[in-house]
Amino acid sequence: MTVKIIELVGTSPENFGEAVENAVERASRTIRNISGVDIIKFSAKTEKGKIVEYRANVKIAFTVEDGEGV
Amino acid sequence: MTVKIIELVGTSPENFGEAVENAVERASRTIRNISGVDIIKFSAKTEKGKIVEYRANVKIAFTVEDGEGV
Amino acid sequence: MTVKIIELVGTSPENFGEAVENAVERASRTIRNISGVDIIKFSAKTEKGKIVEYRANVKIAFTVEDGEGV
Amino acid sequence: MTVKIIELVGTSPENFGEAVENAVERASRTIRNISGVDIIKFSAKTEKGKIVEYRANVKIAFTVEDGEGV
Amino acid sequence: MTVKIIELVGTSPENFGEAVENAVERASRTIRNISGVDIIKFSAKTEKGKIVEYRANVKIAFTVEDGEGV
Amino acid sequence: MTVKIIELVGTSPENFGEAVENAVERASRTIRNISGVDIIKFSAKTEKGKIVEYRANVKIAFTVEDGEGV
Amino acid sequence: MTVKIIELVGTSPENFGEAVENAVERASRTIRNISGVDIIKFSAKTEKGKIVEYRANVKIAFTVEDGEGV
């Protein structure tokens, strides 16, 4: 078994948890077999003193399937 | 005064905050005098493209009492 | 354009997200042009086995305006 | 010349060296021009007090060929 | 919005800045929507006591478009 | 579920892999439910220009059972 | 003697060196006694596959003068 790890930045207008979930949801559209997520960094964009975008840098791990490129 | 620091991984089916709280609650069952918690890492397990377990690696600090082993 | 970065610790009795938001809100009282926030560390204070203060160390970036000291 | 770096986790039931080799072997099925490997982390899964899976997080570097996407 | 981050090594016979620019230029041939670049490491290859190849490890961030795999 | 993580240094006169295995084996004498091992650092002691002790700093994770102290 | 260290991000449309120099020049408008600069990180913004802004995160050290706040 070989696992591949990719780095995504999920975003949300609401909170950090949703930013992570959005990254996972987006990845799962084209990747089966996601096994886990490591959160690397949280950050946020602000406008007029308010957070307008929550961001989560995540590493997503998934099993590479037979016959699939890495 | 001497403080001991242990590392736990709290888990929650709901969110990262609850994962931290669960680690603290579990520790407090047998440890008095917990003074603080440092979050080391957040991660998550996924199934079918959804997060099913939120995980928080935390370091929990507590005062070692007299006559107690470290 | 020059950006300055300062480190604050926001706190909240409720959760980590609010701790970040409070740091940004407090900074925005005297700083215009905040462009972004990096979360450096989450921690918490506990009493009697419960978290009583959520803390977020954040780096806040803002554009230094003309004629302003750094 | 441009080099791309991807992160894989190779696994082996035998030992850490084979976990690295398996990651390289798997990558080489679809990637030509692998030039080097950096080992990022070793870990292992256990069952009943025995290691049942040796794991190696590796970064694999390979030359991007003309006309190929990065 | 989801952002993907990939790691490349740009090279140049001239200087470090061009190594970064070459990595960006190579990535932009097949990736639209590159938003930013973080430089991770500079290194160089030498021959006969002279630098013959300047190298820049960079992380390139770009928005994942609708319908595109991550 | 709460997981505890402890740090051990396993040793072996033979090689690094056995040093890791010995740490796991020693831990499993008194800890059930070990789920995984992260290798933190490899080092070695030498005598007369030969390695006489291979050492592996490992972090061992195990599920804390009901009614058990952390 | 006490030294204060602040973090700035200098920017330049031309190259990384000028980004560092611009940060130092901007700081020197209001700070005397700058003794040194540590470069923390280089990054860049891109548009249409070209770098349009070179950025340098720098730590600037300067002697705090008598009677001056830190």
Next chain:
Amino acid sequence: MTVKIIELVGTSPENFGEAVENAVERASRTIRNISGVDIIKFSAKTEKGKIVEYRANVKIAFTVEDGEGV
């Protein structure tokens, strides 16, 4: 031979060295076979602009004895 590593915070009203020594002294009340100490971090608490508590985060290594739990 297996070594266990625990993290303590020693404190002293006097200086950092004594904070380290106090952590070692406290550990040695219940742990035989301490072989070494790594200092992880120094910090201090202040009141009215004076340091009132010197703190040293230390990792203490000791040989696990036969028949003893880890």
Next chain:
Amino acid sequence: MTVKIIELVGTSPENFGEAVENAVERASRTIRNISGVDIIKFSAKTEKGKIVEYRANVKIAFTVEDGEGV
């Protein structure tokens, strides 16, 4: 409550502890409410093979008061 963190370098001709204390003392001249100090790095300047200046990079945390800029 919001806490601000600044980085100073304290110096002493005598020893590292005094370098930390001098940074705290200097900060306390214009900052009330200093709550703690983290030591980031120790270094020293030498002349003729002797240390002539002990230096301590410290992060000083203090509560931002109402109506005060950050």
Next chain:
Amino acid sequence: MTVKIIELVGTSPENFGEAVENAVERASRTIRNISGVDIIKFSAKTEKGKIVEYRANVKIAFTVEDGEGV
């Protein structure tokens, strides 16, 4: 007693352990009193999808003898 620490990269066509051992063996030809080795990084060179050189960056510590330069 003063200890010096040097960094070497040992290599082997066989495996990582031998790469470490070769670095120690090579150092011991001209250095007496090697006390220990810390492994900093493992890497490997590949050709045609196979590892052809195992590499180990190691830090070798040895006691500086009287009258010897550092």
Next chain:
Amino acid sequence: MTVKIIELVGTSPENFGEAVENAVERASRTIRNISGVDIIKFSAKTEKGKIVEYRANVKIAFTVEDGEGV
């Protein structure tokens, strides 16, 4: 083959690239077989608000020749 790695600080009144090149050039006067350079840190000295010395901490790798001490 054994490689030795040494750390130098190259300097230049002109720019960072030349600081790296000067370190390599200086090393190559007495070291043959330099294979590569890793840049560890860039810094600079300033006078009157201008950079007067660009500095590059570099790690230089070179093959240890037969019969040569490490």
Next chain:
Amino acid sequence: MTVKIIELVGTSPENFGEAVENAVERASRTIRNISGVDIIKFSAKTEKGKIVEYRANVKIAFTVEDGEGV
């Protein structure tokens, strides 16, 4: 000007400060032009629950003189 940086471990039976000073003193026997010292790590050896050797890993920087090897 080129600066070389070497790593030493100074030791003292008394305290950490003396361990640093001893490393500098030992280096200055054969090295002129030492400009500075960075402390990398403090550690200690213990016997019977007492510290018997204070250790300081230091990086010592010195100007390479004309005609001298690096």
